Amino acid sequence: MIALVSTPWPLFNRPSIQLGTLKAFISHNMPETRVEALHIYLEVAAALGYPLYKEISQSTWLAEPLYAALLYPEQAKAMEKFWHRKASKTRHCKGVPFKKVCETLEAVSQQALSSYDWGSYSLIGFSICFSQLTSSLYFIRKIKQMVPKVAIVIGGSSCSGPLGTSLAASFPEIDFVVSGEGELPLLALIKQIKEHPEWRELRFVPKIEQITNIDTLPLPDYDDYFRLLSSLGSEKAFLPKIPVEMSRGCWWNRCAFCNLNLQWRGYRAKSTKRVISELKTLSDKYQVLAFSFMDNLLPSKETLTLCNGLRKSKRDFQLFAEIRATTPPEILAAMGKAGIRDVQVGIEALSSSLLRKLNKGTTAMDNLEIMKHCETPGLPTLTGNLIMEFPSSDDNDVKETLRVLDFARAMRPLKAIPFWLGYGSPVWEQPRIYGIRGISNHPNYKAIFPPSLFRSLNMMIQGYHGPIRRQRLLWQSVRQKVAEWQKEYQTLHASPRPEPILSYLDGGEFLIIRQRRAHADLMTHKLKGTSRKIYLFCQTQRTIQEITARFPSFASDKIEAFLRMMVGKRLMFQEGEKFLSLGVPMALFL
Numbered sequence: 001m002i003a004l005v006s007t008p009w010p011l012f013n014r015p016s017i018q019l020g021t022l023k024a025f026i027s028h029n030m031p032e033t034r035v036e037a038l039h040i041y042l043e044v045a046a047a048l049g050y051p052l053y054k055e056i057s058q059s060t061w062l063a064e065p066l067y068a069a070l071l072y073p074e075q076a077k078a079m080e081k082f083w084h085r086k087a088s089k090t091r092h093c094k095g096v097p098f099k100k101v102c103e104t105l106e107a108v109s110q111q112a113l114s115s116y117d118w119g120s121y122s123l124i125g126f127s128i129c130f131s132q133l134t135s136s137l138y139f140i141r142k143i144k145q146m147v148p149k150v151a152i153v154i155g156g157s158s159c160s161g162p163l164g165t166s167l168a169a170s171f172p173e174i175d176f177v178v179s180g181e182g183e184l185p186l187l188a189l190i191k192q193i194k195e196h197p198e199w200r201e202l203r204f205v206p207k208i209e210q211i212t213n214i215d216t217l218p219l220p221d222y223d224d225y226f227r228l229l230s231s232l233g234s235e236k237a238f239l240p241k242i243p244v245e246m247s248r249g250c251w252w253n254r255c256a257f258c259n260l261n262l263q264w265r266g267y268r269a270k271s272t273k274r275v276i277s278e279l280k281t282l283s284d285k286y287q288v289l290a291f292s293f294m295d296n297l298l299p300s301k302e303t304l305t306l307c308n309g310l311r312k313s314k315r316d317f318q319l320f321a322e323i324r325a326t327t328p329p330e331i332l333a334a335m336g337k338a339g340i341r342d343v344q345v346g347i348e349a350l351s352s353s354l355l356r357k358l359n360k361g362t363t364a365m366d367n368l369e370i371m372k373h374c375e376t377p378g379l380p381t382l383t384g385n386l387i388m389e390f391p392s393s394d395d396n397d398v399k400e401t402l403r404v405l406d407f408a409r410a411m412r413p414l415k416a417i418p419f420w421l422g423y424g425s426p427v428w429e430q431p432r433i434y435g436i437r438g439i440s441n442h443p444n445y446k447a448i449f450p451p452s453l454f455r456s457l458n459m460m461i462q463g464y465h466g467p468i469r470r471q472r473l474l475w476q477s478v479r480q481k482v483a484e485w486q487k488e489y490q491t492l493h494a495s496p497r498p499e500p501i502l503s504y505l506d507g508g509e510f511l512i513i514r515q516r517r518a519h520a521d522l523m524t525h526k527l528k529g530t531s532r533k534i535y536l537f538c539q540t541q542r543t544i545q546e547i548t549a550r551f552p553s554f555a556s557d558k559i560e561a562f563l564r565m566m567v568g569k570r571l572m573f574q575e576g577e578k579f580l581s582l583g584v585p586m587a588l589f590l
């Protein structure tokens with residue numbers, strides 16, 4: 001029998017896709033082997049209370065110190081101080097005593113440790129992804145103390161390459177590391193252990209191997225998660241979201257800051273037919289309509305076929321996906337109709353010069369365009385980040401960001417986050433290009449691990465020497481402007497069914513643009529004849545040449561004057577030769 005374990009802090013309201021896919025794959029290939037998927041994080045979330053768990057799970061620096069205090073009690077004082085500093089800026093953790101959280105964690109973890117017969121497993125595998133490092137190490141240590149002869153293997157995004165090697169070198173309790181995709185190496189390891197009960201003598205090292213055609217993977221098995229959830233009783237019940245994957249890796253894979261693809265070699269995608277049937281089967285089996293695509297990026301070419309197929313299934317799916325900013329409006333509309341309610345868009349910056357440095361392959365206008373489209377009623381709701389303090393960003397990037405922010409006021413605010421250096425990212429690989437040097441583990445890990453481990457482990461989040469203070473000052477004005485934007489958007493969306501901030505009503509020969517303002521009356525603008533047509537033509541970005549060619553009877557100087565006036569009123573946005581109308585159709589809302 002095999003146990004696959006996921007410890008805190010993944011999102012509690014969805015089963016682990018890592019455990020679900022691995023369990024299904026092993027059970028399919030070795031039907032005689034029983035596999036149990038232990039979602040210990042759900043047990044912990046239920047004991048801690050979902051709001052508190054959720055908030056902790058959203059920050060590595062809130063999550064990692066807690067189990068670290070149980071692992072290294074001699075350092076608990078420093079961890080407590082560090083944790084409270086981070087918690088002071090939060091909603092639920094603020095004011096909660098660190099010691100009390102640790103005590104609850106210890107009690108529920110002990111309960112979990114005593115409720116499984118660890119000696120009955122021939123192999124125990126830990127999936128270690130973001131923020132799961134200290135909690136996994138805690139459980140590994142405790143389990144190994146109880147059953148020293150049972151083999152322990154780790155895998156997951158936090159164990160790829162040197163990250164995993166350094167863990168195995170520092171923690172003798174870890175017997176094997178799977179680097180990269182889990183299915184084939186884990187299967188090989190289980191076979192080895194089965195054939196050689198004296199596995200220690202083997203010195204087996206799992207090879208990096210990937211499934212070529214991921215359509216051949218069996219359907220993920222989430223039975224254990226749902227069984228656990230129903231055992232928690234009605235007080236702890238909630239409607240879970242099911243994770244699904246359409247692809248592995250990223251077809252773009254060029255962003256300078258990104259280390260999300262360390263565990264994959266290349267890009268592979270499932271067929272849309274397979275994904276649709278997977279969603280339908282999982283929905284029927286678990287009576288769930290909410291799904292999250294776990295892909296770094298939905299496959300661009302197949303999205304339309306996927307959406308049409310989902311629509312034909314005639315189910316009220318509620319889906320989440322990550323997409324690129326260049327996704328065209330017709331695909332966004334198809335997504336909305338298919339039930340894709342929320343999208344995370346790779347915005348990252350509102351300055352084209354900075355986007356070039358980030359290697360996003362997009363412009364500020366691309367970003368503004370998708371943010372605008374997503375304000376259209378019926379289209380997915382957009383969330384996105386604005387990366388501040390990127391090491392090579394300069395005055396011009398900040399100035400451009402501030403200018404574009406003035407045009408973004410009618411759109412859902414972005415989350416402003418400071419840049420962090422990811423292990424293995426292109427910036428990490430070539431730091432000098434970005435003006436940084438002296439890379440080592442992020443200094444916050446000093447508050448989490450003893451000094452010797454801080455030096456010997458390779459951590460996911462890295463620290464560096466460089467223009468950090470200068471960057472913080474440089475981006476101060478953006479930070480303030482984003483905070484104002486968020487406040488204003490919240491005020492304008494306080495009613496239960498808020499209208500878009502900037503929209504239009506089309507009268508056939510004329511157009512009424514409606515501009516909602518915080519603490520002021522609605523402002524309207526009327527466009528007639530060709531002006532109306534130009535505004536509608538520029539619903540997607542157009543060059544000045546395209547506009548003048550489309551309206552030859554209108555003198556080009558008049559067109560230019562009209563466009564200038566519209567940009568001045570921030571009803572349109574201009575970048576170089578291109579123009580974009582910022583209002584969205586109100587008709588769909590009515």
Ligand code: SF4
Nearest residue numbers: 250253254255258296
């Ligand atoms: S940030 Fe997203 S789009 Fe960019 S390389 Fe990473 S996964 Fe791909």
